[in-house]
Amino acid sequence: MRLGFIGLGTMGRPMALHLLRAGHQLAVWARQSGTTRPLLAAGAIDCSSAAEVARRAEVVFTMVTGGADVEQLTFAGDGLLAGFAPGSILVDMSTIAPETARSLAQRLARHGIEMLDAPVSGGQQGAMAATLAIMVGGEAAALERVRPLFELLGTRIVHVGEHGAGQVAKACNQMVMVAAIQAIAEALHLSGAAGVDPARVRLALAGGSAASRVLEVMGGRMVERDFAAGVEARLHHKDYAVVLGEAHRLGLPMPVSAQVCQQLNALMAMGWGSADTAALLRVLEAGERAT
Amino acid sequence: MRLGFIGLGTMGRPMALHLLRAGHQLAVWARQSGTTRPLLAAGAIDCSSAAEVARRAEVVFTMVTGGADVEQLTFAGDGLLAGFAPGSILVDMSTIAPETARSLAQRLARHGIEMLDAPVSGGQQGAMAATLAIMVGGEAAALERVRPLFELLGTRIVHVGEHGAGQVAKACNQMVMVAAIQAIAEALHLSGAAGVDPARVRLALAGGSAASRVLEVMGGRMVERDFAAGVEARLHHKDYAVVLGEAHRLGLPMPVSAQVCQQLNALMAMGWGSADTAALLRVLEAGERAT
Numbered sequence: 064m065r066l067g068f069i070g071l072g073t074m075g076r077p078m079a080l081h082l083l084r085a086g087h088q089l090a091v092w093a094r095q096s097g098t099t100r101p102l103l104a105a106g107a108i109d110c111s112s113a114a115e116v117a118r119r120a121e122v123v124f125t126m127v128t129g130g131a132d133v134e135q136l137t138f139a140g141d142g143l144l145a146g147f148a149p150g151s152i153l154v155d156m157s158t159i160a161p162e163t164a165r166s167l168a169q170r171l172a173r174h175g176i177e178m179l180d181a182p183v184s185g186g187q188q189g190a191m192a193a194t195l196a197i198m199v200g201g202e203a204a205a206l207e208r209v210r211p212l213f214e215l216l217g218t219r220i221v222h223v224g225e226h227g228a229g230q231v232a233k234a235c236n237q238m239v240m241v242a243a244i245q246a247i248a249e250a251l252h253l254s255g256a257a258g259v260d261p262a263r264v265r266l267a268l269a270g271g272s273a274a275s276r277v278l279e280v281m282g283g284r285m286v287e288r289d290f291a292a293g294v295e296a297r298l299h300h301k302d303y304a305v306v307l308g309e310a311h312r313l314g315l316p317m318p319v320s321a322q323v324c325q326q327l328n329a330l331m332a333m334g335w336g337s338a339d340t341a342a343l344l345r346v347l348e349a350g351e352r353a354t
Numbered sequence: 355m356r357l358g359f360i361g362l363g364t365m366g367r368p369m370a371l372h373l374l375r376a377g378h379q380l381a382v383w384a385r386q387s388g389t390t391r392p393l394l395a396a397g398a399i400d401c402s403s404a405a406e407v408a409r410r411a412e413v414v415f416t417m418v419t420g421g422a423d424v425e426q427l428t429f430a431g432d433g434l435l436a437g438f439a440p441g442s443i444l445v446d447m448s449t450i451a452p453e454t455a456r457s458l459a460q461r462l463a464r465h466g467i468e469m470l471d472a473p474v475s476g477g478q479q480g481a482m483a484a485t486l487a488i489m490v491g492g493e494a495a496a497l498e499r500v501r502p503l504f505e506l507l508g509t510r511i512v513h514v515g516e517h518g519a520g521q522v523a524k525a526c527n528q529m530v531m532v533a534a535i536q537a538i539a540e541a542l543h544l545s546g547a548a549g550v551d552p553a554r555v556r557l558a559l560a561g562g563s564a565a566s567r568v569l570e571v572m573g574g575r576m577v578e579r580d581f582a583a584g585v586e587a588r589l590h591h592k593d594y595a596v597v598l599g600e601a602h603r604l605g606l607p608m609p610v611s612a613q614v615c616q617q618l619n620a621l622m623a624m625g626w627g628s629a630d631t632a633a634l635l636r637v638l639e640a641g642e643r644a645t
Contacts (some may be wrong), residue, residue, distance in 0.1 A: 184563045185562045189563075195562070217561075219558070219560070221554060221558035223554045224549075224554060228550045232554070232558045235541035236558070236564045237564075238541045239537045239541050240564040243530070243564070243566065245533070245610045246529055246534065246614075250526035252606060253529070253601060256604045257518075258519075259514060259515050259522040263513075263515060263523070267512035267514055267523045268523065268526060268530060269510070270475070270487030271527055271531075272475045272476055272527070272567055272568065272571075273528075273531040273567075273568075275530075275567065276564075276565050277564075280563075313547045315543060317544065318616065319540060319610055319614060319617075320537070320540050325609065326610075347607065
């Protein structure tokens with residue numbers, strides 16, 4: 064199949080490589096041309112604009128930072144819309160606001176372009192191992208055309224609902240995951256302060272009702288004090304604008320999510336946005352030292 | 355071995371049965387005599403006081419509600435201390451404050467009695483399947499004497515540290531677990547309000563970084579709106595007095611745990627203390643309806 068991929072960062076690069084290695088033709092373009100190098104080396108087609116990517120592809124994947132990036136990529140003068148033929152599909156795997164996803168889908172539909180919102184969970188490890196969870200919003204028919212491609216990227220593909228529903232699920236995912244990171248940070252900080260080895264505590268918790276992937280991965284990073292980035296905390300901080308934006312739009316009290324966002328704000332204020340979100344532990348420790 | 359068991363509730367009853375069925379002699383007593391019936395039917399020895407249980411046993415297990423109950427059971431006139439021979443071991447598997455556990459251990463040591471704090475995680479299901487996580491504080495030598503008995507009750511036995519360390523780990527366990535329940539309630543409430551099926555969202559999340567036992571068990575109860583008790587919410591509410599008591603004693607900010615406690619307070623105020631803690635979802639919904 065003729066595919067395109069834009070957004071070749073920590074997540075996008077391994078995903079694009081999976082598509083390419085499965086034998087698909089893959090057109091790529093990036094604002095910073097160095098970014099495409101590993102893909103070109105593996106046989107991808109070098110394009111001079113997003114429009115050219117769209118011209119060369121039936122399905123274009125985007126994996127960028129925020130809603131504004133997807134808007135710009137799509138509607139700029141040499142953007143995707145300028146190159147798409149009717150019947151093409153835009154698969155946006157970025158994490159953006161559900162409303163932005165719905166609005167993009169509506170505007171593209173006027174030009175006969177299908178869109179799926181298909182954000183993922185599983186981190187860099189999941190992207191590399193092709194074990195991502197993919198949360199899909201949009202038309203079932205479009206999903207079925209793309210499903211064999213998703214199966215090259217992930218092991219759980221869930222059609223959550225209409226346009227935007229994938230992004231709602233992703234917002235939910237971030238609420239649950241980052242709250243878990245913060246709660247584990249509080250627990251391990253408490254145990255250390257009480258004179259009990261956090262490594263032993265994590266080991267004990269892993270066998271009971273508190274067991275989770277976050278305890279395993281981020282809990283492990285906290286115990287080993289390895290705050291080098293898995294997923295950079297600034298990306299989770301960004302996601303909480305979506306989470307609390309939805310809560311505000313719908314008029315829903317989200318007490319723990321709001322508190323988690325404040326801790327992410329504190330993390331950013333301390334200059335740790337490029338660290339792993341396990342650094343929420345350091346925010347608690349810093350508060351302690353300041354007294 | 356000659357054993358005793360006091361506290362034959364939802365958790366204690368299946369645990370006591372495992373000990374009995376493994377061929378140990380088991381002495382039991384309960385404030386409400388009906389409670390002992392299933393154990394007596396299975397061959398346990400009926401005692402007229404905690405002191406008699408202690409007289410008949412080398413190791414006595416307690417699985418009661420709070421620190422005050424353990425104090426009373428141990429030091430009342432016809433309590434355990436009145437019956438224990440030197441060299442006996444008290445294994446308290448209740449969830450109580452770490453300081454209470456340390457204080458009990460010190461007072462018992464003056465009489466030559468060993469104590470282990472050994473709270474558990476895994477719920478009623480874990481108790482019945484003998485797959486509990488057991489978090490042990492106290493002397494390694496005492497743990498080694500008791501370990502074969504613990505192996506009849508659980509699959510993960512972690513010696514966390516000195517007296518009280520098991521209770522610190524359990525407090526950490528509750529912080530992580532109940533924060534997860536609250537975050538999942540917020541996420542599923544948000545998705546429902548956004549017009550997206552919470553069952554699909556839970557399915558999508560289960561494959562990614564937000565996967566956890568809580569998402570599986572309590573998330574499932576929320577989706578099915580089954581708020582019949584697994585573990586009664588009032589017990590988690592009680593545990594948060596221990597969590598926030600430790601945080602206050604140590605002077606540590608625990609922003610998410612404090613917020614979770616407020617939601618548990620709201621749950622209690624609404625009269626849902628006997629429901630499963632998945633009813634934290636109903637607290638969010640009730641707040642919505644009141645506006």
